[in-house]
Amino acid sequence: MRFLTWLVTNAAALAVATWLLDGIRFTGPTHGEAEIKHKLLPLLVVALILGVVSSLVKPVLTILSIPFIIVTLGLFLLVINAAMLLLTGWLADQFDIGFKVDGFWTAVGGAIVITVVTWIVDRLIGPDERAVRA
Secondary structure (H helix, E strand, O other): HHHHHHHHHHHHHHHHHHOOOEEEEEOOOOOHHHHHHHHHHHHHHHHHHHHHHHHHHHHHHHHHHHHHHHOOOHHHHHHHHHHHHHHHHHHHHOOOOOOOOOOOHHHHHHHHHHHHHHHHHHHOOOOHHHHOOO
């Protein structure tokens, strides 16, 4: 259940980012029921790719970037998050999923949107059941 909640949260954050930013998009239909049918599975796959990239690559980059993170008072973490989104877009392109991120500044905006939406959804859902039982 926790994995499903995590996947849906990431997918919702990605959907909001694609809705708000022109440079982040899925290819295919742009309106109506056809859009939902065509983009739902790719949205979930891209959310999974973003989660895997953030779980495997982000910790290494964060550790290697500690001096920059300290000097910028943590703002360099935004650059790392943007890099994770760019890497996700590149991987999605390699797997022909149809997800595009146009550039670095678009990725920075997307990283901000994804972070804020994920935080809001996590606050709405509440604490994990395991944490409550422990």
